[in-house]
Amino acid sequence: MAEKGSYTKRIDGRSFDALRPISAKVGVVPNADGSAMFSQGDTIAIAAVYGPKTLHPKNQQNPEKGVLRVHYNMLSFSVGERIRPGVSRRSQEISQVTEWALTPVVMLEELPGTVIDIHINIIQANAGTRCAGINAAAMALAHAGIPMKEMVSAVAIGKMDQTIVSDVTKEEEDYKEGEAATDIPMAYLSNSKKISLLQLDGRIQAKRLIEALDAGKKACQKIYEIQKKVLKESE
Amino acid sequence: MVHRTMAYKITKKNVNDAINLEKRFDGRGLFDQRPVEIEFGVSNKAEGSVRVRMGKTEVLCGIKMATAEPYTDHEAEGTMMTSVELLPLASPDFEYGAPSIQSVETARIIDRGIRESGFVDFEKLCIKEGEKVWSVFIDLAVINDDGNLIDAGALAAILALMTAKFPVYDEKADKIEFGEFTDKKLPLDKSKLPLTVSFFKSGEKVFIDPTREEEATTKGRLTFEISKPEKDEMINAMQKGGEVTFTTDEIETMIAEATKIFKKLKTLVDESLDKAEKENKKKKD
Amino acid sequence: MTKEKTEVKHGKREIVTPGEIIAKGDFLPGDWTTKEGEEIIANRFGIVDKTERLVRVVPITGVYIPRRGNVVIAEVADITMNGWIMEIKAPYQAFLMLKECPMYVDEYEMENVYGIGDLVVTKIVSVKRRAIDLTTKGRGLDKIKDGMIVEINPHRVPRVIGKEGSMISQIKIASGCDITVGQNGLIWVRGRSKEEELFAKKIIDFIVENTTSDGLTEQVEQWIKENKPKNLGKIEGKEAKEKTEEFAESSVESESQEFGEEKE
Numbered sequence: 001m002a003e004k005g006s007y008t009k010r011i012d013g014r015s016f017d018a019l020r021p022i023s024a025k026v027g028v029v030p031n032a033d034g035s036a037m038f039s040q041g042d043t044i045a046i047a048a049v050y051g052p053k054t055l056h057p058k059n060q061q062n063p064e065k066g067v068l069r070v071h072y073n074m075l076s077f078s079v080g081e082r083i084r085p086g087v088s089r090r091s092q093e094i095s096q097v098t099e100w101a102l103t104p105v106v107m108l109e110e111l112p113g114t115v116i117d118i119h120i121n122i123i124q125a126n127a128g129t130r131c132a133g134i135n136a137a138a139m140a141l142a143h144a145g146i147p148m149k150e151m152v153s154a155v156a157i158g159k160m161d162q163t164i165v166s167d168v169t170k171e172e173e174d175y176k177e178g179e180a181a182t183d184i185p186m187a188y189l190s191n192s193k194k195i196s197l198l199q200l201d202g203r204i205q206a207k208r209l210i211e212a213l214d215a216g217k218k219a220c221q222k223i224y225e226i227q228k229k230v231l232k233e234s235e
Numbered sequence: 236m237v238h239r240t241m242a243y244k245i246t247k248k249n250v251n252d253a254i255n256l257e258k259r260f261d262g263r264g265l266f267d268q269r270p271v272e273i274e275f276g277v278s279n280k281a282e283g284s285v286r287v288r289m290g291k292t293e294v295l296c297g298i299k300m301a302t303a304e305p306y307t308d309h310e311a312e313g314t315m316m317t318s319v320e321l322l323p324l325a326s327p328d329f330e331y332g333a334p335s336i337q338s339v340e341t342a343r344i345i346d347r348g349i350r351e352s353g354f355v356d357f358e359k360l361c362i363k364e365g366e367k368v369w370s371v372f373i374d375l376a377v378i379n380d381d382g383n384l385i386d387a388g389a390l391a392a393i394l395a396l397m398t399a400k401f402p403v404y405d406e407k408a409d410k411i412e413f414g415e416f417t418d419k420k421l422p423l424d425k426s427k428l429p430l431t432v433s434f435f436k437s438g439e440k441v442f443i444d445p446t447r448e449e450e451a452t453t454k455g456r457l458t459f460e461i462s463k464p465e466k467d468e469m470i471n472a473m474q475k476g477g478e479v480t481f482t483t484d485e486i487e488t489m490i491a492e493a494t495k496i497f498k499k500l501k502t503l504v505d506e507s508l509d510k511a512e513k514e515n516k517k518k519k520d
Numbered sequence: 521m522t523k524e525k526t527e528v529k530h531g532k533r534e535i536v537t538p539g540e541i542i543a544k545g546d547f548l549p550g551d552w553t554t555k556e557g558e559e560i561i562a563n564r565f566g567i568v569d570k571t572e573r574l575v576r577v578v579p580i581t582g583v584y585i586p587r588r589g590n591v592v593i594a595e596v597a598d599i600t601m602n603g604w605i606m607e608i609k610a611p612y613q614a615f616l617m618l619k620e621c622p623m624y625v626d627e628y629e630m631e632n633v634y635g636i637g638d639l640v641v642t643k644i645v646s647v648k649r650r651a652i653d654l655t656t657k658g659r660g661l662d663k664i665k666d667g668m669i670v671e672i673n674p675h676r677v678p679r680v681i682g683k684e685g686s687m688i689s690q691i692k693i694a695s696g697c698d699i700t701v702g703q704n705g706l707i708w709v710r711g712r713s714k715e716e717e718l719f720a721k722k723i724i725d726f727i728v729e730n731t732t733s734d735g736l737t738e739q740v741e742q743w744i745k746e747n748k749p750k751n752l753g754k755i756e757g758k759e760a761k762e763k764t765e766e767f768a769e770s771s772v773e774s775e776s777q778e779f780g781e782e783k784e
Binding site: 028029030031032035042044046047048050071073075076077078079080081082085087117119121123124125 | 277278279280281284291293295297298299301318320322323324325326327331372374376378379380381411413414
């Protein structure tokens with residue numbers, strides 16, 4: 001197996017595969033058709049869904065299936081150094097990969113010509129924001145009664161020097177020893193266990209990627225159980 | 236294209252009638268506020284933050300600090316900037332794109348009330364005259380729009396300012412240690428606390444704190460930002476919005492009501508700050 | 521030879537989320553479910569309903585799903601040469617053709633008959649992939665000129681109507697109002713005074729907030745007793761019975777949508 005490396009104990013004391021404390025709630029935005037709050041440790045995301053509704057102008061409609069429009073946005077005071085309100089390149093990229101992460105589960109063929117708007121906002125950021133956003137968005141979609149094949153759950157897996165950990169924090173992202181920190185956000189579909197989000201920032205030996213994916217699968221399973229429970233208890 | 240969010244014609248008429256009969260749908264009187272909920276510290280990355288709910292309207296405010304060069308005509312004063320994000324999350328009526336006139340006007344009204352009241356001691360925000368001062372950013376984000384965003388935002392701004400603390404700052408290196416806070420609060424003159432109340436007009440009646448449905452029937456509003464530094468109430472800012480007109484009699488009534496509402500809001504502010512203090516002490520022990 | 525039926529994993533009134541397996545074995549996949557091999561999988565957040573061999577999910581949240589025969593309250597969004605484009609709070613807009621209007625309407629008079637922004641009580645005559653067709657030919661289908669509109673989650677409509685119209689007639693009697701319920705969650709209330717209309721609205725709001733309780737009928741009776749304003753009139757006897765019957769007709773569709781019937 002791989003060498004032990006320098007990261008033998010996590011900065012916040014968790015075991016390597018432990019997730020941060022999770023809290024979730026649906027219905028947090030009364031005006032929306034569906035909404036949810038999802039927090040992992042100090043990262044807090046809220047998502048609201050409006051739709052399905054007819055997409056205007058007509059020439060943007062897809063006659064075969066519905067369209068998902070995702071907007072990810074971090075509030076200016078969610079981070080240490082203020083973010084100027086508005087769209088950034090980073091938020092555009094995250095909006096796009098989030099849309100790609102959610103699309104496989106939504107039964108868009110049932111809703112041709114319509115649009116479903118998903119708004120994700122990060123209120124407080126401590127790494128893993130796009131994952132918390134996906135988790136909140138999946139719950140908001142279900143809450144809005146959107147037809148879905150299954151649920152989707154996301155987590156950021158990390159490699160701190162040689163050690164694979166689940167649900168990285170900002171402090172871990174800043175780890176500098178050895179091979180430093182590698183951030184691997186991923187999302188799994190709840191039944192088929194297929195992967196709909198996969199990104200990497202850092203470096204990992206090709207033969208170790210599977211290890212990271214496995215850690216992610218287990219973590220996403222835990223997250224799915226929480227999403228399911230909170231939805232069921234909301235009514 | 237009719238949006239499903241605009242109030243139905245018949246609903247607008249019903250709401251208008253209800254207000255003119257002084258029988259609002261939720262049973263409130265014309266000058267009764269909805270229940271207000273306040274929660275501090277919604278973002279631990281902000282120098283100060285608060286969540287304010289008025290009925291179902293929900294607004295977040297975060298205070299962020301930075302250092303900057305002062306303006307050339309105010310070399311010994313810090314700066315302040317207020318922004319309002321009408322997040323598309325909050326209402327089917329809010330869209331992405333350049334800030335709408337509603338978000339710009341709301342931000343500027345709230346900013347003026349705070350600035351003109353003298354509540355913030357800008358001179359104490361000076362680090363080195365002519366070179367370096369503190370910039371205070373008041374960032375408001377609307378989470379759910381059920382009417383009366385100006386008042387909710389203004390209250391959130393004040394509460395966030397009053398609980399904000401300076402971040403740790405290395406003056407030599409001019410480096411802010413974001414995420415690490417001192418115990419030092421912002422230089423505020425509490426006697427000059429400005430509080431905001433907007434009056435709306437529907438038909439012939441004037442009322443406050445409309446729900447979204449009620450606001451959809453109004454064609455005008457008059458916002459007052461009031462403080463009470465000594466014996467008399469001071470108006471620090473006013474803004475008439477919308478195409479409707481007001482008579483001087485109506486304005487006199489509004490001023491009288493505004494002073495009553497100021498008292499209620501001040502009590503609310505004091506109580507919620509007290510409660511937050513006590514909870515903080517508990518945490519430290 | 522029939523396959524063995526394994527038990528349904530979730531009983532009545534059990535809430536499911538997308539992707540959950542709700543039954544295994546010789547069952548048929550109904551609304552909002554898919555069958556994969558032996559398993560019936562939920563495709564929507566809602567409540568499981570099992571009748572004989574059919575397993576389906578009844579939605580509790582989300583936009584209105586149009587069904588043929590439903591009475592819906594529609595808002596005129598636009599007028600074209602051959603009819604009115606209507607908003608019914610569904611994923612798609614609906615269309616009322618000129619010839620589906622009982623009056624003869626000159627194309628220049630269309631705005632006067634049903635103008636933009638007007639609300640009209642209509643019935644859905646057909647639902648195809650993206651085309652929803654309406655009619656105003658029929659008893660009680662007409663433009664709304666007075667009264668009040670109460671908007672609720674369309675999935676709570678069956679509860680507001682009640683078994684065979686029992687709940688809605690309770691509301692009518694207690695408030696003295698005429699009430700027309702649109703399956704799309706818009707309810708038209710018409711009383712002799714705004715007080716009556718507001719009281720009806722309050723009862724409806726109460727029901728919607730408490731739909732998941734058992735014994736809702738008794739709770740509503742109790743609430744009405746405690747909250748009824750002193751000077752409200754009531755309709756009695758024959759008039760009340762007639763209104764209940766008229767109601768039961770239009771609520772036939774809704775019974776099949778009711779979830780977890782109240783055991784009385």
